[in-house]
Amino acid sequence: MELWFTEKQTPELGITCKVKDVLHTEKSQYQQIAVLDTYQFGRLLALDGIIQTTICDEFVYHEMIAHVPLFTHPNPKRVLVIGGGDGGAIREVLKHKSVEAAYLAEIDGRVVEVSKQYLPEISCALDDPRCHVEIGDGIKFVQEHKGEFDVIIVDSTDPIGPAVGLFHQEFYRSLYDALSDNGLFVAQTESPFYNAGLISDIYRSISEVFPITRLYLAHVPTYPGGMWSFTIGSKSYDPIDVRIDVKGMDMCYYTPELHKAAFVLPEFVKNIIKGGL
Amino acid sequence: MELWFTEKQTPELGITCKVKDVLHTEKSQYQQIAVLDTYQFGRLLALDGIIQTTICDEFVYHEMIAHVPLFTHPNPKRVLVIGGGDGGAIREVLKHKSVEAAYLAEIDGRVVEVSKQYLPEISCALDDPRCHVEIGDGIKFVQEHKGEFDVIIVDSTDPIGPAVGLFHQEFYRSLYDALSDNGLFVAQTESPFYNAGLISDIYRSISEVFPITRLYLAHVPTYPGGMWSFTIGSKSYDPIDVRIDVKGMDMCYYTPELHKAAFVLPEFVKNIIKGGL
Numbered sequence: 001m002e003l004w005f006t007e008k009q010t011p012e013l014g015i016t017c018k019v020k021d022v023l024h025t026e027k028s029q030y031q032q033i034a035v036l037d038t039y040q041f042g043r044l045l046a047l048d049g050i051i052q053t054t055i056c057d058e059f060v061y062h063e064m065i066a067h068v069p070l071f072t073h074p075n076p077k078r079v080l081v082i083g084g085g086d087g088g089a090i091r092e093v094l095k096h097k098s099v100e101a102a103y104l105a106e107i108d109g110r111v112v113e114v115s116k117q118y119l120p121e122i123s124c125a126l127d128d129p130r131c132h133v134e135i136g137d138g139i140k141f142v143q144e145h146k147g148e149f150d151v152i153i154v155d156s157t158d159p160i161g162p163a164v165g166l167f168h169q170e171f172y173r174s175l176y177d178a179l180s181d182n183g184l185f186v187a188q189t190e191s192p193f194y195n196a197g198l199i200s201d202i203y204r205s206i207s208e209v210f211p212i213t214r215l216y217l218a219h220v221p222t223y224p225g226g227m228w229s230f231t232i233g234s235k236s237y238d239p240i241d242v243r244i245d246v247k248g249m250d251m252c253y254y255t256p257e258l259h260k261a262a263f264v265l266p267e268f269v270k271n272i273i274k275g276g277l
Numbered sequence: 278m279e280l281w282f283t284e285k286q287t288p289e290l291g292i293t294c295k296v297k298d299v300l301h302t303e304k305s306q307y308q309q310i311a312v313l314d315t316y317q318f319g320r321l322l323a324l325d326g327i328i329q330t331t332i333c334d335e336f337v338y339h340e341m342i343a344h345v346p347l348f349t350h351p352n353p354k355r356v357l358v359i360g361g362g363d364g365g366a367i368r369e370v371l372k373h374k375s376v377e378a379a380y381l382a383e384i385d386g387r388v389v390e391v392s393k394q395y396l397p398e399i400s401c402a403l404d405d406p407r408c409h410v411e412i413g414d415g416i417k418f419v420q421e422h423k424g425e426f427d428v429i430i431v432d433s434t435d436p437i438g439p440a441v442g443l444f445h446q447e448f449y450r451s452l453y454d455a456l457s458d459n460g461l462f463v464a465q466t467e468s469p470f471y472n473a474g475l476i477s478d479i480y481r482s483i484s485e486v487f488p489i490t491r492l493y494l495a496h497v498p499t500y501p502g503g504m505w506s507f508t509i510g511s512k513s514y515d516p517i518d519v520r521i522d523v524k525g526m527d528m529c530y531y532t533p534e535l536h537k538a539a540f541v542l543p544e545f546v547k548n549i550i551k552g553g554l
Contacts, residue, residue: 004291008337012295012316016283039289057470060543062472193334193498219496219504219543220468226503244399266337266496266530 005036008053009224010194015051017041021139023118028110031164035118039262041222043119045086047111047157051085053220055137061188063254064218064262065091065230069186070099070258072239074234076150080105080178082138082166084155085111087123093153094125095249102131105142107162109135110160117204129140137167140142142174151181157200165205167198169205172233177208184234192269200276214239215273216262218253229269239263282313284328286501287471292328294318300395305387307439312395318499320396321371322363324388324434328499330363335399338465340531341495341539342507345462346428347376348536349465349509349516352409353427357455359415361432362388364400370430370452371402376534379408380426383418386412418444419451431464436475444475446482449510453486462509463473466492469546470502473543477553483510484554490518492550493539506546518549 003019021037034046042055053061066089070076077100081089085106093102104126106112112133115123134141143150148163152175156163165171166187175185189195191203199215207213210233220228232239240263244256265273283293298314311323319332321446330338343366347353354377354475358366370379381403383389389410394401402408411418419429429452433440442448443464452462466472466479484490487510497505509516517540521533542550 007291012315013279016291018289028311045494059545129461162425206518217496219502221496221502221504223497223516224498227498252545253540255544255547258543261538264532264538267532268336268529270532 005038005046007046007049010193013224015222016104016277024114026110026114028108030108033114035111035168040254043267044117044222045115045248048161050158053119053122054158054222055090055119055121057221058088059252060090060218061228062088062122063251064216065089065153065155065186065188067251067254068216068230068239068259068262069153069184070096071244072184072237072242073182074232074237077101078180079151079153079156080142080145080149080151081153081155081176082142083107083157083163084153086115086119087112089125089153089155090131091122091125094128099130104133105138105225106133106135107137134268139174141170142171142178143180147178147180150183152179152183152185154185156188158190167202169209172206172209174237175233182236183237184232184237185232186232189231190228191223191225192217192227192229192272196272196275200231200272202231202274203273206231210234211236212238213267214263215269217265217269218262280323282315282323284323284326290501292499294491303387303391303393307385310387310391312348312391320461322396325438327435328433330396330399331499332396332398334498335365336529337495338497338500338505339365339369339399340528341493342366342430342463342465343533344433344537345507345516345536346430346461346509346529347373347494348521349461349511349514349519350459351514352428354378355426355457355523356428356430357382357419357422357426358430358432360384360420360434360440361430363392363396364389364403366430367430368399368402370375371405371407376407381410382414382415383410384414416448416456419448419455422455424455424457426455427460429456429462431462433465435467444479446486449483449486452510452511456512459513461509461514461516463507463509464510465504467501469501469504469506469549471496473549473552476506476508477549479508480550481553483508487511488513489515491540491548492542494542494546495539519536
């Protein structure tokens with residue numbers, strides 16, 4: 001028997017991959033959690049049927065969501081990750097020696113537990129003494145912490161189900177308040193090929209709250225279209241004007257030159273942003 | 278009835294899209310040719326079941342395979358496209374006013390005819406008076422034309438079937454001979470995620486023939502992994518050290534800044550190249 005897992009990336013488009021083994025499935029309080037072992041990508045985590053991360057390509061997303069904002073801040077000490085229960089973003093955050101405390105606010109404790117059990121390469125830093133895991137609503141967590149974080153990373157699922165509130169301007173205002181004086185945040189902001197309207201709205205919303213807004217791109221093969229966007233809102237540091245020293249840090253995707261190149265956008269992506277302003 | 282077209286991008290991975298209409302299928306002398314109308318991408322051309330181009334995302338590939346080499350040469354007058362029977366590369370080539378003659382050497386005349394019939398937005402420039410379509414073996418065509426072209430674009434299918442010979446060093450030597458004194462060529466060179474060994478071999482092969490070898494990337498959502506590579510072999514002009522004027526040219530992906538950013542490679546892609554040297 002051949003087993004194939006198909007994710008509908010849009011109603012008319014799918015990615016399908018051959019499955020070696022279904023390692024885990026459960027229905028948590030919030031979503032359906034599955035870990036599959038696939039031939040192409042190794043083990044992958046899917047939430048409500050959507051691929052979140054895979055052993056083979058997770059380095060792209062996790063390096064790019066973490067190092068771009070952390071290297072934009074000259075001395076990030078306190079960092080918050082919202083979502084990201086697999087621990088991949090936290091793992092990259094903790095590669096920065098300046099970081100004294102990294103908080104993970106994940107709504108679904110089962111994602112953390114399942115990732116610890118089946119994806120140790122990704123979740124390995126969750127037991128680091130500098131890491132503090134808070135199971136609960138990220139929106140509430142942000143509202144209860146004012147001026148506390150140098151960098152906030154919104155590592156959310158797609159804007160359906162539990163993550164909807166993480167794509168609203170009200171939430172960006174809470175992030176502004178939760179950041180320290182010169183703080184900045186980044187959010188994953190979906191695919192320019194398939195979510196242009198959403199990106200346009202998000203960019204405008206953030207730029208109404210933060211003085212500096214910047215969008216950058218990375219190649220994530222398991223996400224729709226393979227082109228993924230991230231948007232930064234920053235109080236004072238500009239992510240395209242930074243000095244970066246990666247000495248002693250082990251990375252597979254991120255480089256100082258790529259940090260800057262990732263902000264150079266194709267014409268149609270520039271137009272998506274302009275469309276929102 | 279729901280009709281879905283699935284391309285196996287690797288033996289363990291597929292892209293699948295919902296089909297509105299099967300507009301054309303035939304078995305030519307060289308391959309199976311199909312034009313499907315899909316909900317996600319509009320009309321698409323598939324050869325032997327592999328997506329070659331779609332109405333929705335063709336601009337990325339065609340702009341990037343044409344404008345990067347053409348803007349690297351300060352005054353490209355004679356250009357050759359090998360493969361590319363859909364006409365998309367030629368359309369972009371002819372946006373350059375310096376170009377006096379653009380030759381298309383396509384082995385399969387039926388691809389040209391089918392593209393003219395079903396993909397007029399892509400094939401529209403094939404009837405331009407500056408365009409000369411030569412149906413025949415690109416390898417032979419190159420061998421019969423010495424020192425004639427300022428830029429050669431190898432817009433081939435994957436290295437199986439009729440295109441195998443286009444990925445050999447012997448062919449790169451013929452390209453060298455077919456180029457004018459300061460000429461350069463570009464070839465599409467597959468996915469860094471899924472064809473690392475091939476890219477490594479190609480890069481080494483080209484760098485043994487040409488003094489300047491450079492690899493660049495673009496986001497093509499309908500190609501495996503969404504990250505596509507192109508490799509340039511150049512006799513004297515360096516593609517990362519160019520002055521670009523796009524005034525009056527209509528583009529959706531390419532920009533002068535993106536031309537340079539496309540050569541800034543993720544760490545793992547740098548390592549693929551190093552592995553071959």
